[in-house]
Amino acid sequence: MKPANAPHVAILDDEPEIRRMLSDALEEAGFRTTCYGRATEFEAGLKRSAPDVCLVDLSLPDRDGLGIVHRLALESGAAIIIISGRAQVQDRVTGLELGADDYIIKPFDPSEVVARIRARLRKGRTAATPAMQVASFAGWRAHFDRYVLVNEAGEETPFSHAEGEVLRLFLDSPNRLITRAQMQETLGGAAGESFDRAMDVRISRLRTKLGEDPKNPKLIKTIYGAGYIFLGDVSWN
Known part of the structure; x- marks a missing residue:
């Protein structure tokens, strides 16, 4: 059972396999995770609890992922990491300009995602004594x-x-x-x-x-x- 103060990662991706792979890797690394397949579910979840990190896919069935990223950047204190199959430079630039902290291109190794999240949280702890x-x-x-x-x-x-x-x-x-x-x-x-x-x-x-x-x-x-x-x-x- 994870401690109550374990970092919480919210995963928004419409592919069940991706959600399961990320959740398994993060849970094994000591994180708490909550998974969502649709933006509406994700936004409802944010009202119940505030995650430390949000992993957001850009290709969602019910909402533009970039819009979600922009709203999170304006309204949330969570670190935002985009996970997307869009590999064009302009997509990465746009995501970062809208407020994302990092951009990971699919396909990816789950261990890389875990490492990026740990690095991001370390920066946050160092900066926020x-x-x-x-x-x-x-x-x-x-x-x-x-x-x-x-x-x-x-x-x-x-x-x-x-x-x-x-x-x-x-x-x-x-x-x-x-x-x-x-x-x-x-x-x-x-x-x-x-x-x-x-x-x-x-x-x-x-x-x-x-x-x-x-x-x-x-x-x-x-x-x-x-x-x-x-x-x-x-x-x-």
Whole structure:
């Protein structure tokens, strides 16, 4: 019997064989799993319990998988990993731009999926120690336990798990250059055009949520050809 605090993985795939293969591999590795064959069942399940990781297939019988990914990125704190037979670069780029944390192409080895999930959860635990869940900066408070930004008026703006990874990277190293290579090493994923575009989208969304002028941002500055710098004093509590 799995401990109650074992990481919970929700699996959304319309192929029973895939669901069974993933569930067996993950359960054997110590995870708790819940499987869904349709998006409507998956969404109903999310209202009952919040998983730590969501594995989402893109080809679903009742909903566009990319739409599910986008909604999860906006509303859930779970890590999102796409598992799909769509192998085109543009599909991977689109999935990452919409908020996915990783993209695995079918067919795959279940052990690879287990390893990717473990790596993603390790990053999350490293980035979210209990003593450092809330950061204050430039009139904002970022709550990484609730995935929300709070302004001076007390108004809340949610951010996704993927956006939170980027924001924490900046807040952990304020006033220092962070290169693309450092971002790729810290956040994971394959270096290349799809990773760069995904980072551009996440940073653009963070700037919008922080009320930045896209033509002249004050907090997240682009250093062309080098990387980014977060300007400002940051305190953690």
